[in-house]
Amino acid sequence: MFYLRKIVTCTITLLMVGMSQAQQTKFSLATDASLVRSFKQDQRYWAFGQTVNFHFHFNPQNGAYAWICYSANGRFTNQVTADAKSSTTFPQQVSYINWAQLRFNHISIGWKRYLKGSFDSETGWSLYGYAGFGLMFGRVLNTQPVIVDSSLYAVPVLPGEGRFKRLTFDVGLGAEIPVGADIYIYFEGRTLIPTTDYPSQYLFVNENAPFTASLNLGIRLLFQ
Structure with a gap:
């Protein structure tokens, strides 16, 4: 927790310094629809999501962002094996399938920079990148076809509903075009990289x- 507080405090400090040095900070509000892909082996799935994004523009190229996003349930399965805790237990192993549903909410704050164009370009297209830190609040629901006695077997993943948290490093690259009246359409790619591995017995894969x-x-709507 100390590590988490230190990172978040440093990020907020940098954002406050940027805002204090900006002569006139402008503001944008954005929202998007997402197609989410989980890449981790034994935890691969597709899901839909949505983001609400707040942008603070310190100058034409630099600014800060803060977003809130969520993803719908992603579904995947795991072939798991529970091993007996005692050599006298029979059978020594119980194999079964775990059906999992995973979703998360996520908040992030960070820095955004336009590599081409600017936040208020009226013609052409703009290219931007961003990086920041976030907190992921996850929920997983496991359904299993058998009931395994945890007093006799080491169960690799628990049935039922569990929650978990992750600190993430968030990076993205995007492009946008103006469509008139301070309105912009954007398309971007984003990745949320977990930097903590707080174990959860409801996740088959934690690392x-x-x-x-x-x-x-x-x-994105720009407020002039």
Whole structure:
């Protein structure tokens, strides 16, 4: 938790410094629809999502962002084996399939920079990138066809519903075009890289998971 507080404090400090040095900070509000892909082996799935994004423009090229996003349930299965805790238990192994549904909410703050164009370009297209830190709040629901006695067997993943948290490093690259009246259409790719592995008995895979990326199509409204 100390590591988490230190990173978040440093990020917020950098954003506050940028805002204090900006002569006139402008604001945009954006929203998008996402197609989310989880890449981790034994945790691969597709899901839909949505983001609400707040942009603070310090100058034509630099600014800060803060977003709130969520993903719908992604579904995947795991072939798991519960091993007996005692050599006298029969059978020594119980194999079965775990059906999982995983979804998450995510908040992120960070820095955004336009590599081509600017946040208020009126013609042509603009290219931008961003990076920041976020918190992922996940929920997983496991359904299993058999009931395994956990007093006799080491169960690799628990049945039922569980929750987990992850600190993430978030990066993205996108392009946008103006469509008039301070409205912009954008398309971007984004990835959420987990930097913590707090174990959850409801996740079959915990290390660097869930590792997701998404394609996002949305609209941004600039408030002049």
